[in-house]
Amino acid sequence: MKLPILPRALIYVLCVLTLPCLPKTASAQAQPTTYAITHAKIFTLSGTIIDDGTVVIQNGKIANVGAAVEVPVGAQVIDGKGLQVYPGLFDPVTQMGLREIGAVSATVDSAETGQFNPDVVAAEAVLPSSEHIPVTRASGITEVLAVPASGGMDSGGATGILGGQASAIHMSGWTISDMLLKKSVAMVLNWPTIETKTFDFSTFSRKEKSYSDAKQEYEKQVIELTDWLERARHYAQALGHGGAGDFQRDVKLDALVPVTRGELPVLVFADKARDIRGAVEFCEKQKLKMILGGGAEAYKVKDLLRSKGIPVILGPTLTLPGEEDDPYDRLLTQPAELAAAGVKFAFGSFDNSFARRLGQQAANAVAYGLPYDEALKAVTLYPAEIFGLADQVGTLESGKIANVIVTNGDPLELTTEVRYLFIKGQLTSLDNKQKALYEKYLNRPKAK
Amino acid sequence: MRTATFICGARLLICCALLTSPATLLADAPKSPAVAAEGSPIILIQNATILTVSHGTIERGSILIKDGKIAEVGASVKAPKDAQIIDAGGQFVMPGIIDCHSHIAVDGSVNEGSVSVSSTVNIGDVLNPDDVDIYRDLAGGVTVANVLHGSANAIGGQTIVIKLRWGQPASRLPFEGALPGIKFALGENPKRSNFSRGTARYPATRMGVEETIRGAFTEARDYKASWDGYNKRTASGEKNLIPPRRDLRLEPLVEVLEGKRYVHSHCYREDEILMLLRVAKEFGFKVRTFQHVLEGYKVADEIAASGAGASTFSDWWAYKVEAYDAIPYNAALMTRRGVLVSVNSDDAEEATHLNQEAAKSIKFGGLSHDEALKLVTLNPAIQLGIDKRVGTIDTGKDADLVIYNHDPLSDYAVVQKTLIDGRVYFDRQRDIADRPVREKEKKALLEKEKKAAKKAGEKSEEKKPEEKPKPPQVDDVFGGAR
Numbered sequence: 001m002k003l004p005i006l007p008r009a010l011i012y013v014l015c016v017l018t019l020p021c022l023p024k025t026a027s028a029q030a031q032p033t034t035y036a037i038t039h040a041k042i043f044t045l046s047g048t049i050i051d052d053g054t055v056v057i058q059n060g061k062i063a064n065v066g067a068a069v070e071v072p073v074g075a076q077v078i079d080g081k082g083l084q085v086y087p088g089l090f091d092p093v094t095q096m097g098l099r100e101i102g103a104v105s106a107t108v109d110s111a112e113t114g115q116f117n118p119d120v121v122a123a124e125a126v127l128p129s130s131e132h133i134p135v136t137r138a139s140g141i142t143e144v145l146a147v148p149a150s151g152g153m154d155s156g157g158a159t160g161i162l163g164g165q166a167s168a169i170h171m172s173g174w175t176i177s178d179m180l181l182k183k184s185v186a187m188v189l190n191w192p193t194i195e196t197k198t199f200d201f202s203t204f205s206r207k208e209k210s211y212s213d214a215k216q217e218y219e220k221q222v223i224e225l226t227d228w229l230e231r232a233r234h235y236a237q238a239l240g241h242g243g244a245g246d247f248q249r250d251v252k253l254d255a256l257v258p259v260t261r262g263e264l265p266v267l268v269f270a271d272k273a274r275d276i277r278g279a280v281e282f283c284e285k286q287k288l289k290m291i292l293g294g295g296a297e298a299y300k301v302k303d304l305l306r307s308k309g310i311p312v313i314l315g316p317t318l319t320l321p322g323e324e325d326d327p328y329d330r331l332l333t334q335p336a337e338l339a340a341a342g343v344k345f346a347f348g349s350f351d352n353s354f355a356r357r358l359g360q361q362a363a364n365a366v367a368y369g370l371p372y373d374e375a376l377k378a379v380t381l382y383p384a385e386i387f388g389l390a391d392q393v394g395t396l397e398s399g400k401i402a403n404v405i406v407t408n409g410d411p412l413e414l415t416t417e418v419r420y421l422f423i424k425g426q427l428t429s430l431d432n433k434q435k436a437l438y439e440k441y442l443n444r445p446k447a448k
Numbered sequence: 449m450r451t452a453t454f455i456c457g458a459r460l461l462i463c464c465a466l467l468t469s470p471a472t473l474l475a476d477a478p479k480s481p482a483v484a485a486e487g488s489p490i491i492l493i494q495n496a497t498i499l500t501v502s503h504g505t506i507e508r509g510s511i512l513i514k515d516g517k518i519a520e521v522g523a524s525v526k527a528p529k530d531a532q533i534i535d536a537g538g539q540f541v542m543p544g545i546i547d548c549h550s551h552i553a554v555d556g557s558v559n560e561g562s563v564s565v566s567s568t569v570n571i572g573d574v575l576n577p578d579d580v581d582i583y584r585d586l587a588g589g590v591t592v593a594n595v596l597h598g599s600a601n602a603i604g605g606q607t608i609v610i611k612l613r614w615g616q617p618a619s620r621l622p623f624e625g626a627l628p629g630i631k632f633a634l635g636e637n638p639k640r641s642n643f644s645r646g647t648a649r650y651p652a653t654r655m656g657v658e659e660t661i662r663g664a665f666t667e668a669r670d671y672k673a674s675w676d677g678y679n680k681r682t683a684s685g686e687k688n689l690i691p692p693r694r695d696l697r698l699e700p701l702v703e704v705l706e707g708k709r710y711v712h713s714h715c716y717r718e719d720e721i722l723m724l725l726r727v728a729k730e731f732g733f734k735v736r737t738f739q740h741v742l743e744g745y746k747v748a749d750e751i752a753a754s755g756a757g758a759s760t761f762s763d764w765w766a767y768k769v770e771a772y773d774a775i776p777y778n779a780a781l782m783t784r785r786g787v788l789v790s791v792n793s794d795d796a797e798e799a800t801h802l803n804q805e806a807a808k809s810i811k812f813g814g815l816s817h818d819e820a821l822k823l824v825t826l827n828p829a830i831q832l833g834i835d836k837r838v839g840t841i842d843t844g845k846d847a848d849l850v851i852y853n854h855d856p857l858s859d860y861a862v863v864q865k866t867l868i869d870g871r872v873y874f875d876r877q878r879d880i881a882d883r884p885v886r887e888k889e890k891k892a893l894l895e896k897e898k899k900a901a902k903k904a905g906e907k908s909e910e911k912k913p914e915e916k917p918k919p920p921q922v923d924d925v926f927g928g929a930r
Binding site for chain 1: 580581583584587636641642745746747748749750753763764765766767768769771772773774775776777781784796797800801804807808810811812813854857858859860861862879880883886890
């Protein structure tokens with residue numbers, strides 16, 4: 001097996017040494033606490049576009065944004081002339097820090113074994129030095145959700161029904177506590193489906209069963225799930241009464257209590273209209289706060305989703321239609337259709353290796369009819385709102401965490417470069433493993 | 449998981465080329481013979497921004513198409529009166545996209561994975577003109593695809609270049625005169641690193657992969673010598689000679705030695721790239737393209753010196769160890785070092801936006817607009833030896849063209865029309881207009897199917913009156929999992 005050639009230490013050295021516009025002696029400790037990005041075009045996403053304005057970042061927060069904002073004394077000034085400022089992009093479904101190399105199970109911690117794991121929490125296993133983090137960050141993504149049980153291939157196909165808790169993390173930090181935006185933002189629920197044909201990753205073969213068997217299995221799983229929630233309710237009740245008698249704490253039921261109270265939303269992965277309907281009905285009955293994930297056929301149930309106020313984290317728009325006779329652009333036109341129907345949604349990469357295609361996905365949706373403003377919000381503000389983080393990130397407003405990008409153009413366009421990136425108010429390096437390898441081999445002496 | 453992530457998983461599978469999908473029925477129904485027989489109309493595309501790839505950009509230019517060829521291209525082109533006019537005002541025309549690594553239009557699995565040398569099998573034998581991915585890729589501007597065998601074997605099956613002539617029979621798909629190829633594969637896939645299925649198969653190391661290829665070519669060299677000797681003696685008038693016994697496994701390898709068949713080798717790591725170049729040198733054959741070649745940037749000088757092309761992904765990485773050092777600068781860096789580079793899909797979905805994937809090399813490595821366009825047009829055409837026919841917009845070339853509503857090197861560009869041999873094979877407006885018709889047709893078919901199922905149910909009820917009649921299940925009728 002071949003280990004990564006470039007030692008991580010070297011990358012860190014490069015990161016620190018090549019911070020743009022900073023003296024070479026700058027180190028993490030010596031970074032200024034105040035920045036002013038001046039004369040830039042500012043897309044606050046909370047009001048109108050400021051054509052020539054200033055963004056002041058102080059002590060990790062956005063201190064001020066506007067056309068006539070004074071640069072504080074001692075601020076590190078970044079001349080934003082010809083540049084554009086946006087809130088950093090937010091990818092709401094990744095396995096960031098949980099999965100390094102898909103095919104190597106030793107590097108994969110994204111899905112537990114077993115069907116009901118409400119107690120596992122992504123943040124407990126996020127690797128802050130994952131190479132995916134700086135690579136992804138360079139595309140302008142400043143925060144993500146690390147979502148357990150959200151990927152198939154490398155988890156042996158076993159995603160589990162209750163997959164665990166998703167964590168919101170900043171895309172920079174020496175430790176997880178530096179990175180943490182919010183430890184638990186949603187409970188993953190992989191909605192059981194009636195699947196007659198499945199692919200068994202452990203034996204790499206297709207399996208087929210009858211519709212009635214598949215349906216029976218589905219019903220059994222829903223009953224089991226209901227039972228878990230019922231038990232959690234009783235447990236919460238007992239807990240409320242001080243745990244009389246032989247009451248014993250249970251980590252799994254502990255984890256489900258905030259779900260049954262509607263305090264922790266459930267991120268329900270479902271694609272087919274039938275499954276989405278089933279999940280919506282279930283969540284309503286169980287009084288769960290539902291967020292739909294995937295939603296390949298969300299367009300078929302858009303009125304239901306709108307009327308119930310259920311937001312969607314859309315799976316990749318760069319996906320072929322599920323049905324042979326679907327229009328070829330089925331997944332590409334869906335965002336526009338959902339927006340027109342008043343369904344709130346965000347885009348998600350669903351895969352670390354494709355996280356940097358988030359902007360591309362949004363732009364493709366624009367190409368197929370989605371208003372541009374909606375696309376931009378669907379990779380910034382909307383994911384923040386959907387997961388209850390909009391008071392902290394998602395727009396450029398005073399008081400919010402300074403996760404900010406400065407670009408030379410539209411951040412959704414393929415050829416646009418991110419020039420500066422701030423995470424928690426820190427000017428953060430855009431260097432990464434891939435750039436380092438590029439520079440190394442760019443300078444390889446000509447082979448003899 | 450669910451569709452989205454499964455698709456990502458599926459990407460990896462295809463890339464590993466291990467899908468063992470059940471064979472779909474081979475289409476033997478005649479394919480719209482009326483369309484096939486139709487003559488090629490004279491078409492004038494006008495007012496377009498023409499990205500010729502060979503000689504710059506023509507603003508508000510025109511392209512005249514006659515007999516399926518580009519008859520004229522320029523700022524002012526006089527068209528005959530009977531020419532059909534395609535007004536492309538505000539739109540962009542580029543040469544049809546050439547996908548140098550595709551697995552579309554294949555009936556069933558792309559892998560004969562049981563042996564480590566499967567040169568006997570030929571993708572050309574199992575072309576499926578009904579594969580809807582042909583149409584989907586056409587809608588993404590692809591006009592030519594290099595359809596390859598999978599990567600389960602050190603020496604895989606024979607490959608074929610096709611034009612995406614949707615609606616035509618399988619016999620009309622192959623690109624006339626294009627040299628056939630053979631798939632090689634190095635690294636994790638042929639040594640079966642990531643798959644525990646079945647019994648162990650030699651080779652299980654990169655050493656064994658090299659040895660497998662050397663072994664096969666050693667046999668092929670001897671086989672060729674025995675035929676050469678026979679042919680020489682026959683030519684000199686000797687009678688009653690017994691010809692050598694034909695070996696279908698070695699014949700394609702002899703074609704490689706004779707330069708009549710291209711080697712397209714799947715590879716990832718720097719060492720295995722150089723390994724194959726050494727073997728090729730030893731036996732005196734050329735590697736036509738290294739496919740994927742994600743570490744190609746590490747040995748770009750050596751690839752350039754060998755004359756081999758490189759066909760890579762834009763930005764896939766980290767799905768396996770040998771893809772961990774993949775960088776999105778690969779295409780640009782190899783280009784700068786003098787390698788002929790293309791960007792391919794390896795995936796029916798990825799193929800629908802190869803224009804966008806090419807654009808990434810502008811950002812990652814600083815290629816020019818024209819250099820980026822070449823990654824999916826002229827360069828793969830040269831790699832496949834078809835650049836005299838396709839790859840640029842020049843007089844005399846096949847009228848394989850794509851019309852976009854914006855600059856194709858943008859993720860806001862949408863294909864409006866795709867032409868092959870001067871015929872419009874994809875038209876977005878027509879596709880949209882046809883949707884209600886197709887929807888209606890589908891409903892009618894479903895009704896018919898339901899009725900048939902009900903009738904069948906009644907019949908069986910007559911035979912077995914003890915069984916309760918079951919209402920027909922659409923999911924049962926169509927095999928479920930829809």
